[in-house]
Amino acid sequence: MTTRHAVISGASIAGLSAAFWLKRTGWQVTVLERAEEFRDGGQNVDVRGVAREVLARMGLTEAVRALNTTETGTVFVDAVGKVIAELPSDGPDGATAELEVLRGDLARAVLDHLPAGVEIHYGDLIAEVDERADAVAVTTAAGRVLRADLLVIAEGVRSTTRDRLFGDQVDRRELGIAMLFGTIPRTADDDDRWRWHTTTGGRQVHLRPDNRGTTRAMLAYAHADNLTNLDRVDLLARVRDHYAGAGWETSRVLDGFDTSPDVHLDHLTQIRMPTWRRGRVCLAGDAAWCVTPMGGGGASLALVAGYVLAATLSSAALSSAEPDTGLAAYEEWMRPLVKDVQQLPRGIERMAFPRTRFGLTTHNAVLRALTSPVLKPLMARFTQVAGSDRPLPPISTPLTSTPPTVDAADPSTVE
Incomplete structure (x- = not known):
């Protein structure tokens, strides 16, 4: 009997979580990442809801807490x-979560373990x-030919x-919102809070502390033109005008972005699909x-997805080589969380x-009302994501099978 083989495309949080748990449950795992090296840095992500339990089962809670x-x-x-x-930032799932880390730090913690x-x-x-x-x-693209029982696209x-x-x-589903991220120098006036400024013209400015001695900045604005085809100079000039x-x-953020090493533009797009699986292929994360x-x-869902995928595959009755039962259970468990x-x-x-100006005045009045002592519990619900009353599916002992063979000279030949 030969160990089942999973190929995972993507080495960020979803892909690395899947690699962690599939290997734990007895799979041979190969991860492909198009970037030339591990991508450190990035903006804030957090671990919320049932993802905290997944992180604990990985034995990584304290390692991630240390990267706050x-x-x-x-x-x-x-x-x-x-x-x-x-x-409200009370409890582990406040607006600033108990486990608040940079995307690269969370991914690195999983990678290192x-x-x-x-x-x-x-x-x-x-x-x-x-x-x-x-x-x-x-x-x-490099000419590798990999035979797999499962392909995970992350x-x-x-x-x-x-x-x-x-x-x-x-x-x-395009949301009509652009977000421009970057890292800028920290100043004496920066503090330990996420500071969020909203103004007219559908514009926001955000400053957040990091654990590197710098500040993570973001400009977000609505009804944005798609600027992804612009080079950096033209992009920043367009944003500066806006x-x-x-x-x-x-002005400080825009000046900082001129020399920031990691400026990144994202036009917010939701992905919705009627199914996340076909045959031996499944999707995970974004x-x-x-x-x-x-x-x-998103980071919490990515962590949970890797665990649930491995758990449902390990628990399914896979006496044959078909993964249908496990992948169906994976999708069934994850969909309510995502929805x-x-x-x-x-x-x-x-x-x-x-x-x-009227809209901004209304916006500020609503904020003051929602964060008042009377309505604060209602506002706190907006930060409750990735929560579930269902227990995580159990992980069973490793399963093995005899995989088919592929002629390396002709990858279309599967025996």
Whole structure:
């Protein structure tokens, strides 16, 4: 009997969580990552809801806690930096979560604790997939030919492999919001809070502390043109024009972005699909269900997905080589969690990104009301994501099978 083989495309949180748990349950695991090396850095993510239990089962709670960004709370400020409202940060799932870390730090924690034997190939990506009833043959851009019992696509919201294999089943929902991220120098006026400024024209400015002695900055604005085809100079010039007169720390952020090493633009796009699986191929993380920062909880869902995938596959009656039962159970368990996060409150975009002076006044009045002692419990519910009353599925003992063979000279040949 030969160990089952899983190929995972994507080495961020979803892909590494799947690698961790599939290896734990007895699979041979190969991870492909198109980036030339591990991608450190990134913006804040957090571990919420049932993801905290997954992290505990990985034995990584304290390791992740030690990587905390140092952020202690979330406040809304006006054009001169005066606090006008503060979001509740009580308990592990407040606006600033108990386990608040940078994306790269969370992914690195999982990477550094992968079980022995997980293979990771950087600078390589899937070029071709040959699906058969009893195997998946993956050919990479570097010429690797990998025989697999399972292919997990965890490439992110703009996954090319997902688009190639699932085509018109991919429902992209553009939210009309652009977010520009970057790291800028910290100043003496920065503190340990997430400071959030909203102004007219559907514009927001965010500053957040990190654990590197720098500050993570974000500019978010609504009804944005798609600027992804612009080079860095033209992109920043366009954004600078759009943010003229925005007030507060806007000029500092724009000046910082001119030299920031990691400026990144994202046009928020939800991904919705009628199914996350076909034969021996399944999707995980943003490739399957991107919830965007507007919904929140993407990192938590990614962590949970890896565990649930491995657990359902290990528990299914896989006396044959068919993974259908396990993959169906994986999708059934995850869908309610994802659906809850993807359903944004009606009118949230217009309220969060006011266009006019009147809209801004209304926005600030609503914020003050929702964060008042009377309505604070209601506001706290908006940060409760990735929660579930259902117990996590149990993980069973490793399963093995005799995989088919693939002629390395002809990957289309599956015996």
